[in-house]
Amino acid sequence: MALLQISEPGQSAAPHQRKLAVGIDLGTTNSLVASVRSGEALTLPDTQGRHLLPSVVRYLADSEVVGYDAKQQASLDPSNTIVSVKRFLGRSVADIQTAYPNLPYQFTQSQSPVMAVTSGNVNPVQVSATILAELKTRAEQTLGDELQGAVVTVPAYFDDAQRQGTKDAAALAGLKVLRLLNEPTAAAVAYGLDSGQEGVIAVYDLGGGTFDISVLRLSKGVFEVLSTGGNSALGGDDFDALLVGFIRENSELNGDLSKSLHRTLLDKAKEAKEILSRESAYTVEFEDDSGQQHSVIISVEKFESLIAPLVKNTLKACKRALKDAGLEKEQVIEVVMVGGSTRVPLVCQEVGEFFARTPLTSIDPDKVVAVGAAIQADILVGNKPESDMLLLDVLPLSLGIETMGGLTEKVIHRNTTIPVAKAQEFTTFKDGQTAMMVHVVQGERELVNDCRSLAKFALQGIPPMAAGAAHIRVTFQVDADGLLNVSAMEKSTGVKAQIQVKPSYGLEDSEIAEMLKASMDNAEEDMQARMLKEQQVEAARVQENLQAALDADGAALLEPTEIQTIEVGLAKLNELARGTDKEAIKAAIEQVDKLSEAFAQKRMDQSIKSAFSGQSVDRI
């Protein structure tokens, strides 16, 4: 498939102009942005030469501070300074408070994690968007023009709600998401292309708040994820928490601490962890809430014995991922280390022993994910049409629906290559039942209550029949980003229900549009202009692609009258796209899509047929 260069309306068509696209690693502790420049993927520093952006946002009365400055003030102003917000994406307040009982934030709602700060209320999607927007600005200032798209990375183990939250945050930051890419896959890309390896590799990714293990097969530029596993709530922050526990125990600080002392202890613990990666002991000194001085010595042995159970936990996940891939440890030819927490020597040592080989650490583990994402962004935006690279990810957690008795019926199993579409049939259990609740869950456990609830929707208008007579077909479709769409249909009547699965603790599309509007200076006007531009860009894309398709295959695949019908639709779209009525443009695009749908499918089938006929000639 030839990728066509398309210029945006109002811009001159310069065929060799590179399009600007970036890779963004939205991390728990730090975030980065990278871009391919002069053939090399590099992370972009800020004006002071710093590559990392601490994922910390401090809210002041009428402004926000992001990054290092916010991080420095975290202990002075803990309740207005949001750190490690990635851990809250797609989660309920109850989930968050169970996992992290000592948070300094004030949650204003019982379900959705909305936090009260000086300037008002913020949710995790907004906080993430602020971090992404900062990186977007940095990239645009460095690269000198508007970005055309971004690849944003997520932990492979992120469920639908967490992925949707990430994508919403990117939209809110004004980024066009080319793909949500799994962090380990991104890391493999960064290493794989450099070394030209072929075979099975394992990517061990221990970040601030999450742990992922992925097993991939590399072959002729195709990165095929065979299995993935991990824990979306295990990371270096847990090492810090264990150290804080140890410090408290040894300075007899029982009971409640002030929020700022807790923050101080966390900062001290992080510092201790970093120093213990190089030295054999470290003394933590601090003043408690009553002004008393404390000094606690931590030896490296003590630190290692504290974190050993967590490290062992990660190795269990490695073992399971290998089993899921149907491989033995010996078949792994390389182990890639990702994430700042892999700097802890015990981690590297244990992983090395487990796989019986020295892990790869030549690319900075903090930067490797962003670098890989940038390489893919460069390809997806169309700068390297000759590239063979293709990344095949898998679904990390099974998707299913609730059946009688609170049990889960799995519809798509974990480690299935995505995109995927599967249908399952269900039936009514009462005579005359006219509605059915479809409850979509994600997870491996048998009881619905042990899985993550993604969405509930009702299929109504089922004609009354005897119990078991209605056949309801529920179709799950997961796209390349790992995002789910569900539709349900009663077969005999064709009654349908469809939902885009929106996380229970995330945002509705309308809320995102509202927030986006609120973030603009001339809200209404800017918003309208932006939406019009989006429609015009899509209209141009449709015209260019479809015209090229008609020129190439129209005569072979369509009747002259069919071609004419499509061309009439295109002419109308062309005319409307020059105007300013965005709704009319949208409708015209939909009309053209409808007219050309069968043609698009025929072309796809044709491309498959002709590719193979060429091959069979080669084989002879």
Next chain:
Amino acid sequence: MNYFELFKIPVSFDVDLSVLPQTYQQLQRLTHPDKFASGSEQQKLVALQKNAQVNEAYSVLKSPLSRAEYLLSLRGIDLQHEQQTIKDTAFLMQQMEWREELAEIDEQADPLSALSTLELEIQQSVKNDLARLREYLESEQLDANEKAADIIRQLKFLYKMLTEIELKEDSLSDF
């Protein structure tokens, strides 16, 4: 295009597993939505649907059980949505024995080795069933498809049992 046609192989239970990955890669290059990242929404959607079919076809063709089931569905026998139960009492007795053995495995002197003996026994049974399955699927006999369907139903039990054994193995081995 059925899955066999999509992968350009004869419609048969016997599949050359060494060619599948190559064809799969080629189909991925033609249909993956990333290849249409700068295309229109429609192109992306068509690619998404086709690519999902490629992935499904690959996973069905790779495994003998799903391949056999799919082959029967092409012959008009749909096992996926049926509620049929197994009537073969000898098979059911054997199942119960195995299940009991698995349930009581913790009481064995060496649970892990007892587990692997059980696993081997079931794997042997799977192997035998697959050989019989192949015969029936290639046979012209009138009731061959029905017989193949019966074996598939039994195999599903056996595969489920193997999964449970694996889970048990995970929980037993502290590693």
